Amino acid sequence: MKRIWWFFFCLFISVLAIVFHARWLPSLARFLDVGTTPCKADYVMVMGGGVENRPFTAAALFKKGWCKRILISEIQPSPGNENLLPPEHELTTAVLRALGVPADRIVILGGNHAATFHEIDSLGQLLRREPHARVVIVTDAVHTRRTRWSVRRILGEEAARVSFVSAPSDGYDAATWWQSGEGFFMVTSEYLKLLFYSFRYGWGIPLTAAGGILVIAAIAWRRFRQIAAASGRSTPAVG
């Protein structure tokens, strides 16, 4: 009987979630966006993977005087596209140059990066070389939370010198992200990547192990109580 009630309860919650999806789905995207208004910095860092929007926001920040230089990380090229396009950092440099950023204000962070975590690692090296530098990181709105997580994880106290600005994205916005393939992909994959990062680089494995131990302990405790109750019931009959 209990199971039936649980089933109906879950069904009811699911129906509510579907009917009112437009109320709660935007908050999933907004949770990922931890970007703030810009602050004056020595560098604006353009994260790799968004050559269609991130350099444009970085150039706007530079032109309006928010920063002195722009940092670009070298990105590992995709294997299938080498015939058509130059590497992404070269494309980003070309975009910035076309938008009026002087070449001597563009700094390349070498390292053939393949992931956000690697880019932040290289940024950490730069911050150690320049102990007073402040950096604004420009990336897609939904990517800012994972980037901030990586910054705090790698840089520790130095993370206070880094702030985040969200670049607007084509194709979707936080209010209607699930209606476009791009938006759906960006938001859902960010949650999966956050999960992956917590396992690969964070406390995910120990926390899962601790959770597993707690679950086993709870099952054991329940079983112990069942056995105790059963033996309590059977004792008078034996007597």
Place this chain on the structure above:
Amino acid sequence: MTTPAENATTIDTSRPVADRRPPTGWGRTLRRLVIVCLFLFVAFLSRALWLPFVAYPLLAPPPKHLNEVTRIWLHTHDGHTIAGDMVIEQTANLLKSHPDAKVIFTQGWSSRLVEIGVIPPPVEMLRKALAKYQIGPERVIHLDVQGYQFWNEARAMDAYLSQHPKERVLFLTEEFGGRSHQLVLRSAISAENRDRVEILGLPDPRYSCHNWWKSRAGVKGVMVGYLYLIHTIVQPHPEQPVRRLSLADFEKAVPDPPESNQ
């Protein structure tokens, strides 16, 4: 007259006590735990047998009329990269084996990089890349698309096929994007033209459906494939026009610094 309980007791006494009672308490829990662990262990050992099945739903059925292809359809979803891994090499090989075939190129997005002159239009890049394989530019047809996204590209292809009833098209795309593209094609292309479009999924050089779990790129590829497949099943065609930002939008999104800081 005996009660059912007494009957049961009478019957059970003929069997050994260990058989009569099911394992209770810790014994049953331990047995279940051992079964789960054993199952996980066997699943881990035999992963090469069952993990390919995880990727199979992402794949489009292999083309049946490869020899009859007259048009090879390439597209870009971001306006600057041609979809499909090693797509140029594959296209060149197909064009050489099908001397009468031509490439049809469609764009699902208009790149801002092209707009500001950083890169040439993708169709020009495609012609230049194919020229390295001795494929002439006259063998690449640029098909205009009204609007953005793959669904509009498919609509444009449908119109083209209606005007060219003898052409048979082979659409090249990423291996793990085959099924989601197939669903869009089924939705966008009319019934009389649908059978003349087939899909060839191009595997990434780093992984395929037989070994995707061995590399990070492969796991990411499966994840991306499933996310797009789920979205395509729920919504095969766009509900509203896609938002495209202008250069001025980026300027507007960045506030001016306060006067005191300048």
